Amino acid sequence: xxxxxxxxxxxxxxxxxxxxxxxxxxxxxxxxxxxxxxxxxxxxxxxxxxxxxxxxxxxxxxxxxxxxxxxxxxxxxxxxxxxxxxxxxxxxxxxxxxxxxxxxxxxxxxxxxxxxxxxxxxxxxxxxxxxxxxxxxxxxxxxxxxxxxxxxxxxxxxxxxxxxxxxxxxxxxxxxxxxxxxxxxxxxxxxxxxxxxxxxxxxxxxxxxxxxxxxxxxxxxxxxxxxxxxxxxxxxxxxxxxxxxxxxxxxxxxxxxxxxxxxxxxxxxxxxxxxxxxxxxxxxxxxxxxxxxxxxxxxxxxxxxxxxxxxxxxxxxxxxxxxxxxxxxxxxxxxxxxxxx
Amino acid sequence: xxxxxxxxxxxxxxxxxxxxxxxxxxxxxxxxxxxxxxxxxxxxxxxxxxxxxxxxxxxxxxxxxxxxxxxxxxxxxxxxxxxxxxxxxxxxxxxxxxxxxxxxxxxxxxxxxxxxxxxxxxxxxxxxxxxxxxxxxxxxxxxxxxxxxxxxxxxxxxxxxxxxxxxxxxxxxxxxxxxxxxxxxxxxxxxxxxxxxxxxxxxxxxxxxxxxxxxxxxxxxxxxxxxxxxxxxxxxxxxxxxxxxxxxxxxxxxxx
Numbered sequence: 001x002x003x004x005x006x007x008x009x010x011x012x013x014x015x016x017x018x019x020x021x022x023x024x025x026x027x028x029x030x031x032x033x034x035x036x037x038x039x040x041x042x043x044x045x046x047x048x049x050x051x052x053x054x055x056x057x058x059x060x061x062x063x064x065x066x067x068x069x070x071x072x073x074x075x076x077x078x079x080x081x082x083x084x085x086x087x088x089x090x091x092x093x094x095x096x097x098x099x100x101x102x103x104x105x106x107x108x109x110x111x112x113x114x115x116x117x118x119x120x121x122x123x124x125x126x127x128x129x130x131x132x133x134x135x136x137x138x139x140x141x142x143x144x145x146x147x148x149x150x151x152x153x154x155x156x157x158x159x160x161x162x163x164x165x166x167x168x169x170x171x172x173x174x175x176x177x178x179x180x181x182x183x184x185x186x187x188x189x190x191x192x193x194x195x196x197x198x199x200x201x202x203x204x205x206x207x208x209x210x211x212x213x214x215x216x217x218x219x220x221x222x223x224x225x226x227x228x229x230x231x232x233x234x235x236x237x238x239x240x241x242x243x244x245x246x247x248x249x250x251x252x253x254x255x256x257x258x259x260x261x262x263x264x265x266x267x268x269x270x271x272x273x274x275x276x277x278x279x280x281x282x283x284x285x286x287x288x289x290x291x292x293x294x295x296x297x298x299x300x301x302x303x304x305x306x307x308x309x310x311x312x313x314x315x316x317x318x319x320x321x322x323x324x325x326x327x328x329x330x331x332x333x334x335x336x337x338x339x340x341x
Numbered sequence: 342x343x344x345x346x347x348x349x350x351x352x353x354x355x356x357x358x359x360x361x362x363x364x365x366x367x368x369x370x371x372x373x374x375x376x377x378x379x380x381x382x383x384x385x386x387x388x389x390x391x392x393x394x395x396x397x398x399x400x401x402x403x404x405x406x407x408x409x410x411x412x413x414x415x416x417x418x419x420x421x422x423x424x425x426x427x428x429x430x431x432x433x434x435x436x437x438x439x440x441x442x443x444x445x446x447x448x449x450x451x452x453x454x455x456x457x458x459x460x461x462x463x464x465x466x467x468x469x470x471x472x473x474x475x476x477x478x479x480x481x482x483x484x485x486x487x488x489x490x491x492x493x494x495x496x497x498x499x500x501x502x503x504x505x506x507x508x509x510x511x512x513x514x515x516x517x518x519x520x521x522x523x524x525x526x527x528x529x530x531x532x533x534x535x536x537x538x539x540x541x542x543x544x545x546x547x548x549x550x551x552x553x554x555x556x557x558x559x560x561x562x563x564x565x566x567x568x569x570x571x572x573x574x575x576x577x578x579x580x581x582x583x584x585x586x587x588x589x590x591x592x593x594x595x596x597x
Contacts, residue, residue: 014597081433082597101343104436115430119357119418125431128356131349132435176431 002058002213003092003106003183005078010087012048012073012239047073049239050087055232060206060216062230064223064327070239071219072112075188078217079109091184105133108182112189114169116161122172123148123157126179133180140179147175151205167198174205185209187218191225203229223327235331242334251325259329260294260302263319264310267292274309278302295333299324346437347445353432354449358414369409369457373402374464380528381469392472397564399473400556401527403461404490408549410457411494412501412518415450419502420510423594433595443499443591447584450495455487475560482569486555489576493548496580499587503594525549530557532565548583551575 048070055061063071076082078089080100089096096103117125123144130140148154151171161169170190177185187206191199206229210216220226226233227247234244243250251257264271267289275284280297296302299322310317323329358365381398384390422429432442466473477483505513524544526534531554534541544550555572557564566572 076597079434080596081430101436101438104434107434109430109434111427111430113426115427117353117428117431118421118426119360119428120353124356128349128353129431131352132346132432132437134343134345134349134436 002215004057004215005055005184005217006090007054007074007078008052008088008090010048010051010074010077010089011085012046012070012077012082013085014045014047015043047239048077048084051236051239051241052087053234053241053244055215055217058210058213058215059231060210060218060229062226062233063217063219063236064221064226064233064331065219065236066221069236071236072188073239074236075109075186075217075219079107079186080104105180106183108177108180108185110170110173110177110185110187110190112192114166114173116164116169116172116176118160118162120161121158122153122161122164125161125172125176129176129179135180143179147178151175166193167195170194170198170202174202178209182214184215184217187216189219189221191220191222199225226327233327235327235334237331237335243330247327250327250330254295254325254330254333257325258296258299259323259332260296260299260306261319261321261323262292262294262306262317264290264292265316265318266290267315268313271310271313271315274313275306278305278309293332343437343441346435347441350432350435350437350442350445351448354445355452357418358449358453365410365413365453366457366460368413369406370460370464373406373409373461374468376528377402377461377465378468381465385472386470393474395469395472396474396561397530397557398528399461399465399469399475400560401525401529401553402465403458403560404525404549404552404556405522405527406461407454407458407487407490408494408497408521408552409518410454411450411491411496411498414453415446415495415498416502416505416513417510419446419499420505420507423503424507429595439595440588440592442595443588447492447495447499447587450498451488451491454491454494458487458490474563476562477560479559479562483556483559485573486552486559486569486576489573489580490552490555492580493552493576493583496583496587497548500583500590503587503590521547521549526553530554530565531567548576548579551579 051070051074063074065071073082077084078096080096080103084097091103091106094102117128120128126144126147127140130143135143148157151174153168153172153175156164156168161172164172174187174190190206191202194202206216206218218229230247232244232246233250234241235250236242243253245253267286272284272286272292275281275292275294280302281294282297283295284292286292294302303320307317377398380390381395385392385394433439435442462475501513501517524540524547526544527549531541531544531550534544551567551572554567555569555576558566558569558572
């Protein structure tokens, strides 16, 4: 039951700007100028840099990373929509790029932005989607009605989708992806722009589908979503996988667990050294001798000793932020910057 | 080859075309029919043009109408579907090679172009009044030319639709389609350009010339026209070229 995915050293270099709708906002793409390609300036964006990981059959797998990290490009390659520059990806035993038609039968895609067929009504979108996958007319009519009912769209079934709200379009996109009962469901930032209530409903729908033994792959930049929904995660940044494992494993891999972000008027080396000596502190980092990150096994109880150490050395503590063990701190630990930066 | 999927893609395009039938016909036919009325009726009745101009004009108007149908039926939907929202993505994920989606678009475009072309004949008949002399003595030649013009129109629509962005539609009409129609020998036979030797050679690069001359040769052979065999050969070459270019463009647009 269920089918897994294997990715081997996938690279993707765009030589033209990637189409925006399918490829995320791309804010932190860093164009790389190729060194020796003569007088012509070549446009080059390295979106994926030798990415390898495995998604097990029947699990909910999350790709977590900031905008432009390479999440959508990964999804694009896994769903046949983007050509890998090098490396290979398999759905089950099928090479996705070489056996596209077989791969397409096994996967369903919910895109980042709804790409519904604006020339059709909601019901027609589902029925035609079923027809593309060779379902008999009875089968697809019945399945479309079930899904419309499940996604609470029955009363708008015969309306053109251009009149739909964002949330309705999102629900219909998911219904469409489920229409041919794919073994693997891809959701590219499924809860972006949804209100909290709809988000909970969406999570429930994803879990329901997973209970049928289906594999779910989703991308997100929301920590809580990755934390509550995913069984395993890969954290991706600048086209590289920086960590992978279950949310619990990942969180326990952060030294100390708690992160205290401190701001002093000045933090000389003596102060940093003194902080390192405090009980429970595993790591202290600073780059500018003003902001200091302290990884420790406790949060609040350390504040007193920190203030005393600072006073003893003539420094003043201006700001404190305590982060509990979370994926956010994990990301910070690996990249030195926050996910939302 | 997955026929069920291919048929479903065709059915979807057919469904959408049927829903937009009236606006589509108005878009494609209004301009050629107004032209027919002004030049085929007003100008001839008032004596500014000879009566026989009607029969010379009709095949040209038919050619224009077919080409416009290809643009409206293939290029415009493609431009819309490939834009920011990527509406076409769902069909690109259908379990069939991506090129077949382009082939389905071409088939729908050919059907639309044929309908738009054939509708012109009775409509022009009504608008022009008496004096129209058409020849239906060569049905095979007429059918072959029609088919090739329909393919030219649909494949051209595919190539245009994959090369032009949403913001350049206006330019496409004024820079590509308008000169193509004016220098397409739709309103005058190619031989009448003999007074402009450079222009006469230059317009041979315009595919519409072969469409107009081919239909003229089939429907109104009493007027001078390019040899039908040459026309057919040229249309076959143009169709092949546009098909190749269109499919290639489509593939590169479909996959990033």
